[in-house]
Amino acid sequence: MGLQFTPMTTPEPSLYNALGGESSLRALVDRFYDIMDTAPEAAHIRTFHAKNLKQSREKLYLFLSGWVGGPPLYAERYGHPRLRQRHFFFSIGPQERDEWLWCMNKALDESPIAPDLVQSLKVRFSTFADFMRNQEE
Numbered sequence: 001m002g003l004q005f006t007p008m009t010t011p012e013p014s015l016y017n018a019l020g021g022e023s024s025l026r027a028l029v030d031r032f033y034d035i036m037d038t039a040p041e042a043a044h045i046r047t048f049h050a051k052n053l054k055q056s057r058e059k060l061y062l063f064l065s066g067w068v069g070g071p072p073l074y075a076e077r078y079g080h081p082r083l084r085q086r087h088f089f090f091s092i093g094p095q096e097r098d099e100w101l102w103c104m105n106k107a108l109d110e111s112p113i114a115p116d117l118v119q120s121l122k123v124r125f126s127t128f129a130d131f132m133r134n135q136e137e
């Protein structure tokens, strides 16, 4: 408990609806991985991922659904996400964190999501991505 769970705190359920529910989240995740798949800025973390990003897309969507207060789909299928543990296998320092965030921020900026929601999501993703870091600054 404690620190491990802090960034996972689920906000009010209305955030899921405010974002536009499943279709909107899937669109965000698809754009995120399309960016990671093609941008030179993310080439390094792209090499960590499987060649085919289909499973990554599905899992990030399932996770984010619960993370923004919608149906906890990831937990229903796979149990407690334990995302920090699942990321131990990858060496994540400031560069990797920033590449991941760069993709997500770009996907958010391009999305039709309202600017105030984009801003609060950026703050939450930034905290979460840093929490995933397992290498020193």
Ligand code: HEM
Pocket: 045, 048, 049, 050, 053, 055, 056, 059, 060, 063, 078, 083, 086, 087, 090, 092, 096, 097, 098, 100, 125, 128, 129, 130, 132, 133
């Ligand atoms: C900070 C830099 C991050 C890096 C470098 C990174 C990298 C990865 C990699 C390489 C995988 C394996 C996927 C595959 O093989 O295709 C993965 C899985 C995953 N990541 Fe990340 N990740 C980062 C941050 C995050 C954050 C902030 C979130 C959530 C907001 C997240 C959510 C997930 C989920 C849900 C999975 C699937 C886990 C599973 O196997 O069940 N990641 N990540």
